[in-house]
Amino acid sequence: MSEKLTCYLIDDEGAAHHIMTKYIERVPYLCLLGKSTDPFDGLDKVQELRPDILFLDVEMPYMTGVEFLRSLPQPHPTVIMVTASPQFAADTYSFESVAHYLLKPAGFDKFMEAINRVTKRLEFAVDPTAPIPTRPPAKRQLQENVDPRENVPYFLIKTDKKLVRVAPADIVFAEGMKDYIRLQLTDQLLITHMTMTRLEEMLPPSQFLRVHRSFIVRMQAIKEIDGNVITTIDGQKRVQIGVTYRDAVLEKLKINML
Numbered sequence: 001m002s003e004k005l006t007c008y009l010i011d012d013e014g015a016a017h018h019i020m021t022k023y024i025e026r027v028p029y030l031c032l033l034g035k036s037t038d039p040f041d042g043l044d045k046v047q048e049l050r051p052d053i054l055f056l057d058v059e060m061p062y063m064t065g066v067e068f069l070r071s072l073p074q075p076h077p078t079v080i081m082v083t084a085s086p087q088f089a090a091d092t093y094s095f096e097s098v099a100h101y102l103l104k105p106a107g108f109d110k111f112m113e114a115i116n117r118v119t120k121r122l123e124f125a126v127d128p129t130a131p132i133p134t135r136p137p138a139k140r141q142l143q144e145n146v147d148p149r150e151n152v153p154y155f156l157i158k159t160d161k162k163l164v165r166v167a168p169a170d171i172v173f174a175e176g177m178k179d180y181i182r183l184q185l186t187d188q189l190l191i192t193h194m195t196m197t198r199l200e201e202m203l204p205p206s207q208f209l210r211v212h213r214s215f216i217v218r219m220q221a222i223k224e225i226d227g228n229v230i231t232t233i234d235g236q237k238r239v240q241i242g243v244t245y246r247d248a249v250l251e252k253l254k255i256n257m258l
Contacts, residue, residue, distance in 0.1 A: 003029070004029050004030060004031040005029060005030055005031070005052040005053055005118070005119070005122070005124055006031050006032075006033050006049070006051040006052045006053070007024055007030055007031065007032050007033065007051055007052070007053045007054075007055065008032075008033050008034055008035065008036075008042070008045060008046055008049060008051040008053075008054050008055070008077070009021070009024075009032065009034075009035035009036070009054075009055040010035070010036050010037075010039055010042035010046075010054070010055070010056050010057060010060075010068070011035075011037065011055070011056075011057040011060070011082060012037050012038075012039075012057060012060045012061060013037075013057070014037070016057070016082065016104065017035055017037070019105070019106075020035075020055055020082070020111075021035065023108055023111045026108070027112075027115060029124075029126055030053075030115070033049045033051050034049060039060050039062065039063040039068050040062070040063065042068070043068065043071060043072060046072060046077065047072070047073065050077070051077050052077055052078060052122065052124075053077060053078050053079075053080060053118055054076075054077040054078070054079045054080070055080050055082055055102075056068060056069070056079055056080070056081055056082065057081075057082050057083065058081050058082065058083035058101075059083060059084070059156070065081055065083075069095050069097070069098075075097075076095070076096075076097035077097065078097060078099050078118050078121060078122060079095065079097045079098045079099060080098075080099060080100050080101065080102060080114045080118065081098055081100070081101035081102070082101070082102045082104060082106070083101060083102070083103060083104065084103070084104040084152055084153060084154075099114075099117055099118050099121050100113075100114040100117045100118065101114075102114055103148040103152075104148075104151070105148075105151055106148075110148075149202065149203065149204045149205065150204045150205075150206060150207075152168070152202075152204065153167065154166060154167045154168075155167075155168075155202065157183065157190055157192050158192055158193070159190045159191055159192045160191075164190060166183070166185065166190070168203060168204055168207055168208075168218070169207075169218075169220075170185045170186050170187070171183060171184070171185060171203075171208075171218050171221075172184045172185060172186060172217075172218060172221045172232050172233070172234065172237070173215060173216060173217045173218065173221065173232060173237060173239060174196070174199055174215070174216040175214055175215055176195070176196035176213070176214040176215070177214075179193060179194075179195060180192065180193055180194070181194050181195075181196065181199055184232075184237065186234075196210075196213070196214065196216065199216065200216060203216065207219060207220070209249055209252060209253075210245060211230060211239060211240075211241045211242065211245050211249050212239065212240055212241060212242040212245060213242060213245075215239045215240070217230060217232070217239055219252075219253065220233075221233045222253075225241070225253075228240060228241040228243075228246060229241070
């Protein structure tokens with residue numbers, strides 16, 4: 001292996017190209033061979049250039065990250081998946097070449113976590129005399145305090161053999177039914193195969209409340225609370241607050257109480 005790890009980037013978003021390029025340039029033992037917004041062009045380039053590391057977007061038009069890996073002949077480079085929707089990254093772990101994934105927008109600290117995992121996997125010895133890449137303290141503190149789930153713009157929810165785009169702000173509440181969830185949106189009802197625990201892990205924690213073992217409610221969708229009963233903003237649904245959840249619910253809502 002050479003003195004540097006070579007990289008290639010495939011992502012359909014120009015902003016992601018800018019950020020990832022800056023990150024790669026700051027690490028002295030990484031070398032960016034090229035980048036593409038077109039997965040079909042990237043398929044040819046990866047085979048031609050044979051990089052050590054491939055940064056690959058999960059969700060792209062015309063070809064997803066999973067489809068890209070299925071189309072790419074072996075041997076694969078070591079892959080770091082990049083995604084705005086963490087539920088889809090899990091689909092890529094069936095590929096041995098996938099070492100890690102980054103959740104958009106990824107801070108430099110998360111980027112380095114992924115790189116450190118790759119260097120160990122490739123048994124790449126980092127020069128101990130090389131300068132350590134750092135981020136200015138103010139920026140580092142700001143990014144480390146932001147839960148990445150807060151910046152996820154939308155999810156793709158599988159229902160009736162299709163994927164439906166759902167923004168967090170569209171969700172009124174979710175009701176668990178064993179291994180399925182009734183997802184009440186502002187304009188429709190979706191049924192999807194998922195557990196409440198998994199949904200709770202995906203949702204922005206500052207916007208949603210687990211009020212019962214079977215209910216999650218978007219806080220902005222709460223119209224009133226009468227005793228242990230929540231009425232949603234449309235007035236159509238009354239959700240029971242579980243006894244074990246009540247104190248936590250009231251504590252989180254306390255900031256909006258007069």
